[in-house]
Amino acid sequence: MHQKKIFPVLLGIGMILLGICPASSAQASAIEINPPRLDITTFFSGQQMSLKSSIPSDRDMVIEIKGPEEKSVFNMKGRVGPFWMNRVKLELGKAPFLYLLLMPEGKQWPATLSSFGVGIEELEKTLVIEPENVSLDVVFPKFVQLKRSEHLYQELEGAVRYSPSTEGRKNFHAEFRFPSSTHPGEYRIMTRVLHGGKVEESALQNFTVEEVGFIKTVREFAYERGLFYGILCVLIALFFGTVIGLFFRGGGAH
Amino acid sequence: MSWFIYLPIAHHSVLLPVIVGLGFLVGLLSGLFGVGGGFLMTPLLIMIGIPPTVAAASDSNQIVAASASGTYAHYRLGNVDFKMGLLLLVGGVIGGTGGVQIIKLLRQLGSADFLIQVTYVIMLGGVGSYMFLESLQGLRSKEAKVAPPVSKKDSAYARLIRRLPFKTHFVKSGIVISPIVPLVLGGFVGVLAAIMGVGGGFIMVPVMVYMLRMPMHVVVGTSLFQILFTCVNVTIMQSYSNHTVDFVLALLLLIGSSIGAQVGTKLGRRLKGDQLKILLASLVLIVMVKMLVGLLLEPHVLLSYYGGD
Numbered sequence: 427m428h429q430k431k432i433f434p435v436l437l438g439i440g441m442i443l444l445g446i447c448p449a450s451s452a453q454a455s456a457i458e459i460n461p462p463r464l465d466i467t468t469f470f471s472g473q474q475m476s477l478k479s480s481i482p483s484d485r486d487m488v489i490e491i492k493g494p495e496e497k498s499v500f501n502m503k504g505r506v507g508p509f510w511m512n513r514v515k516l517e518l519g520k521a522p523f524l525y526l527l528l529m530p531e532g533k534q535w536p537a538t539l540s541s542f543g544v545g546i547e548e549l550e551k552t553l554v555i556e557p558e559n560v561s562l563d564v565v566f567p568k569f570v571q572l573k574r575s576e577h578l579y580q581e582l583e584g585a586v587r588y589s590p591s592t593e594g595r596k597n598f599h600a601e602f603r604f605p606s607s608t609h610p611g612e613y614r615i616m617t618r619v620l621h622g623g624k625v626e627e628s629a630l631q632n633f634t635v636e637e638v639g640f641i642k643t644v645r646e647f648a649y650e651r652g653l654f655y656g657i658l659c660v661l662i663a664l665f666f667g668t669v670i671g672l673f674f675r676g677g678g679a680h
Numbered sequence: 681m682s683w684f685i686y687l688p689i690a691h692h693s694v695l696l697p698v699i700v701g702l703g704f705l706v707g708l709l710s711g712l713f714g715v716g717g718g719f720l721m722t723p724l725l726i727m728i729g730i731p732p733t734v735a736a737a738s739d740s741n742q743i744v745a746a747s748a749s750g751t752y753a754h755y756r757l758g759n760v761d762f763k764m765g766l767l768l769l770v771g772g773v774i775g776g777t778g779g780v781q782i783i784k785l786l787r788q789l790g791s792a793d794f795l796i797q798v799t800y801v802i803m804l805g806g807v808g809s810y811m812f813l814e815s816l817q818g819l820r821s822k823e824a825k826v827a828p829p830v831s832k833k834d835s836a837y838a839r840l841i842r843r844l845p846f847k848t849h850f851v852k853s854g855i856v857i858s859p860i861v862p863l864v865l866g867g868f869v870g871v872l873a874a875i876m877g878v879g880g881g882f883i884m885v886p887v888m889v890y891m892l893r894m895p896m897h898v899v900v901g902t903s904l905f906q907i908l909f910t911c912v913n914v915t916i917m918q919s920y921s922n923h924t925v926d927f928v929l930a931l932l933l934l935i936g937s938s939i940g941a942q943v944g945t946k947l948g949r950r951l952k953g954d955q956l957k958i959l960l961a962s963l964v965l966i967v968m969v970k971m972l973v974g975l976l977l978e979p980h981v982l983l984s985y986y987g988g989d
Contacts, residue, residue, distance in 0.1 A: 471684030471693045499986035509975045511797055515986060568983040575981055576729070606684065606693030607729055637688065645688040648923050656919025659741050659927050660912050663934050667748030670938035674753070674946075 456631060457489075457617055464604060465638045472606040476599065477528075477615070483596040486620045487586050488535065489528040490544060491602065494611025495520050500572075502565065518569060519554035523609050524578050528585035528600045536581055542625055544618070546570055546579050577605060610637045689926035690734045696932065698728065703936025707746045710937065711753065711944020712951075713960040714900030714907075715881035718743060719967060721933070730929065732985055737918035738929045740911045745934035747908040750941035754901025757949070761852035761898050765905040767859050768888075771866020772873070772880065772910065779871040797975060803872065804968035807886045811961035814890075818954040837891075853894040853902075865891055881907050882964055889957065896953035904941075 457479040464473055481487050497519040504513035525546060529535040539545050550566045573579035586600045612632055619627040637645060648655045686693045702724055706717035718739050725735035754760050786795055844858035865887050873880030881903055888899040919925045948956060 466686055468686060469682035469684055470686040471682060500983050501986055503979055503982045503984070505978075509797070510978055511975065512984075565983065568981065572981050572983045606686075607691060609691045641686055641688040644927055648689055648919065648925070648927070652920040652923055653916070655927070656916035656925060659919060659925055659930060660744055660915050662927075663741055663744035663915075663930065664748050666931075666934050667745035667750075667938045667941075668752060670745075670942060671749045671752035674942040 456629065457615070459615070459631070459633060464608075464633070464635045466608065466610060466635065466641055467638055468640050470606070470608075470641075472608065473604045474601060475604060476601050477617075478597065478599045479617075480591050480595045480597045481619050482621075483591075483594050484621065485626065486530050486533070487598045487600075488530075488539060488544070488618045488620060489526075489586065489600055490616040490618070491524065491526040491528070491613060492522045492616070493613040494523055494609060496523050496609070497521075500565075500569070502560075502568065514560055516560050516565060517556040518565070519556070520552050521569070522549070523611070524605075524613065525549065525573070525580075526602050527581040528602060529581070529583050530586040530588065530598075531584040535583060538620075538623060542618075546581060576607070578607075604635065608635060610635050685928065685932070687730070687734075687926045687929045689924065690730045690738075690929055692729050692731075694728065694730075694929070694932075699929065699932040700936040703742060703746075703933035704940040704943075705936075706933075707749070707937030707940025707942075708944040708947070709940075709963070710743070710746045710904065711750045711941035711946075712900075712948045713882075713944075713956065713963070714750075714885050714903035715960070717746070717881075717937075719882060720963075725929075730926075733922065733924045734926050734929070737915070737922065737924035738926045738933070740914040740918065741925050741927070741930035742933035742937050743907060743911040744915060746937035746941045747904045747911060749938040750904040750945060751901065751908055753942055753945040754897075754904060757897070757901070757945070758852065759897045759901030760905050761850055761894070761902045762905065763848075764850050764853055764862055764888075764892070764894070765902045767862040768866035768869075768884065768902075769906050769909055771863040771868075772870035772884075772906065774863075775867030775870025776873060777870075778867070779873065782871065797971065799872070801968055801972050801975070803883065804964050804971070807883065808961050808964035808968055810890075811886055811957050812965065815954045815957035815961060819952075819958065850894075853892070853898050855893055857892065862892060880910070882960075885960065896956055897948070900948065900956075 457477050460476045460478075461473070464475075477489060497517060498521065499515065499517050501512040502514040502516060503510050506513070527536075527539070527545060529539070536545055540548060543551070547570075549570075550562060553562060553566065553569075555562045555565060570579060582602070585602065586598055589597045589599065591597045612634055615631045615633055617629050617631075618625050636642075683696050684693045685696050685699075702721065706721045709715060709720065710717050718736070721739045721742075722732070722735045725739065726732050730738075751760060841857065841861055844860050846858050846860065847856050848859050849856050866884075869880045869884045869887055872883055884903050884906065885899055888894045888903065889896060894902070915925055951959075
């Protein structure tokens with residue numbers, strides 16, 4: 427009997443944790459994500475994605491794509507006499523690998539969204555820095571500059587486009603690209619419907635990026651059997667080096 | 681068919697011809713000069729978006745192929761002095777272990793990066809300039825058919841070398857010298873290589889030429905033989921400890937580098953020793969200038985991923 431009651435409760439908690447449920451009872455129903463899943467295969471070179479749904483015609487839609495959170499180690503350069511060199515080694519935790527903010531045209535969205543805690547600058551609040559004696563206020567702008575230079579952090583005005591629909595609604599359509607350096611993991615797509623300068627509704631959908639096939643096999647082998655992997659890498663390198671040497675000898679070019 | 685390929689450890693997609701082409705270019709230098717090419721390849725890989733730690737470790741893996749290919753090619757030409765190579769290798773391993781301890785101490789003192797970079801510039805500048813001027817003088821004197829000036833009395837270094845015991849004949853190199861000399865010099869290069877975080881080929885080559893007085897062509901083959909063992913060790917250790925060797929990246933690079941090493945070896949045979957030295961000296965000086973500019977100009981982005989420059 428108990429098992430019958432516990433199961434739906436656990437399922438509900440699980441769904442909330444996984445972010446499958448909308449954050450509020452949204453009119454902005456679950457958006458259509460195309461393609462619906464992303465597999466990283468051997469010949470992966472990035473993927474163009476499209477998001478679409480409809481909202482009431484007097485509302486605006488803003489989409490935030492974030493994830494997966496990572497811990498990265500950096501060198502920060504500083505000046506010593508006439509030289510620029512690495513002065514501090516630091517670690518940044520809870521920083522999303524990718525952050526994209528897709529907005530409609532106009533209305534100075536970044537300033538509006540900042541008041542709701544949305545935008546690249548707002549990420550500073552969630553980051554964790556080590557060692558603690560290094561100021562996050564100093565490091566964060568440089569971190570954003572680095573991520574922007576890699577096109578991994580972007581705020582794209584005009585990326586959300588509207589087209590007329592029926593019954594007082596309009597369709598929205600947004601496109602973005604997972605870059606060629608996409609990391610596997612859970613990405614969070616947060617949609618917000620705005621009206622009168624306020625967030626009226628929000629919904630969260632998770633999107634999984636997974637490595638498959640050969641890529642997955644190599645990665646698992648490298649992490650689970652590091653020593654054998656290393657020896658195999660050496661043997662293959664020796665084999666190729668020698669075979670190519672023999673091939674050139676066979677060609678009689680020398 | 682896509683020309684892109686995704687690297688499972690680097691988490692980055694790369695253009696296949698670019699990576700094979702990079703491998704070929706560095707392999708060519710390897711076959712020509714007997715250097716591993718890590719000092720050139722790793723920054724190039726970082727430039728195209730490969731994480732620094734993965735770039736350095738995968739480069740070691742591809743150098744295994746290039747140096748195996750190059751060593752084999754030079755072996756067939758009779759250009760590898762195995763006895764000398766082994767002694768330098770043993771010295772290098774001992775020196776490298778000591779160098780790692782020195783760098784640990786420097787890091788604790790908080791001035792490691794400064795000292796590393798300044799050592800780099802001074803070493804590259806000194807070695808490159810000396811090689812360049814000496815080779816230029818050699819080429820000019822040959823053109824003028826005048827013998828280079830011979831010093832009237834031996835240097836202190838030459839007198840010291842002559843006094844050392846256990847004299848051994850190194851047939852391929854055509855020299856008679858105590859095995860203590862290559863052991864000590866190998867150790868010296870090992871210390872420097874560990875401090876500078878490189879394989880040491882571009883330091884070892886001038887050491888063999890100027891301090892061991894080995895012929896240039898034998899130097900190239902013997903240096904490659906030694907680099908092969910160093911990089912086998914680095915590849916296995918990096919795979920085991922840090923999981924930073926990207927096999928797919930290394931495979932693409934090594935296809936290019938193995939062919940490049942063969943072409944470089946054949947090209948090298950057409951050049952005279954002094955011509956080879958002047959080309960290597962130019963390359964070393966270019967890298968030195970690039971490093972110096974990097975030290976003096978404010979970088980565009982002050983934050984970089986750990987493991988880079």
